[in-house]
Amino acid sequence: MNIASHGWHGSAWEMLVRLSDADGSATHPHVLRLADPRSSHRDLADAVHALCAVHGRHPGLIDAALFHGAQPDAYAWLDGVAAGFAEERALLAQIAAAAGPLPSTPGQAETEAALVGVRHAIEMLAGSDRTGCATGAAAMLAIDWLTIRSVLARAADRFGVALPVTALPSQAETATAIVDLGASAAIERAMNFGGRQLLAQHRGLWDLLEARSSARG
Secondary structure (H helix, E strand, O other): OOOHHHOOOOOHHHHHHHHHHHHOHHHOHHHHHHHOOOOOHHHHHHHHHHHHHHHOOOOOHHHHHHHHOOOHHHHHHHHHHHHHHHHHHHHHHHHHHHHOOOOOOOOHHHHHHHHHHHHHHHHHHHOOOOOOHHHHHHHHHHHHHHHHHHHHHHHHHHHOOOOOOOOOOOHHHHHHHHHHHOOOHHHHHHHHHHHHHHHHHHHHHHHHHHHHHHHOO
């Protein structure tokens, strides 16, 4: 997306996009392997089950941020994202069911503990009282979900699930909202923190899945 041509240069949105470009899921080697047509059946199933564990439950990050209300003027945008993400959760559950059981992998107990840790960290972001932190995390989830959806698309194709068009707000809608919501320096800094922390949790998730893939040989 051309930041400058839309008048978003120097905005909170540009800051989040740059963070995503540097550290988003699209830069992780395991994500690139999963999105490849030759990706492993077991790796795809493992990824879908892990994504379900982290983002497939209600309330999720966006619902919790909406409920907590640390940034009241973000309510309308968060409400729209929450409605769209409800459909993404349903899609996750459908693909996980079609994928079948979790692939047998050494260290399953440690994996489950790690996934609980990721989810807890994301819940902490959603419940932050720092104005802009939860909004930044939610916006980064919406940005990073575009990459995650490429993995879901590969899994849906592999497991015979029809992939609907996403109901999440468009990137332009989200950009416009974040430019307005992050207009102050303090809120932009909080958004930066929330976005960075969300990406750190996603990278930890992909690192875990990559290690599990290696453990399965």
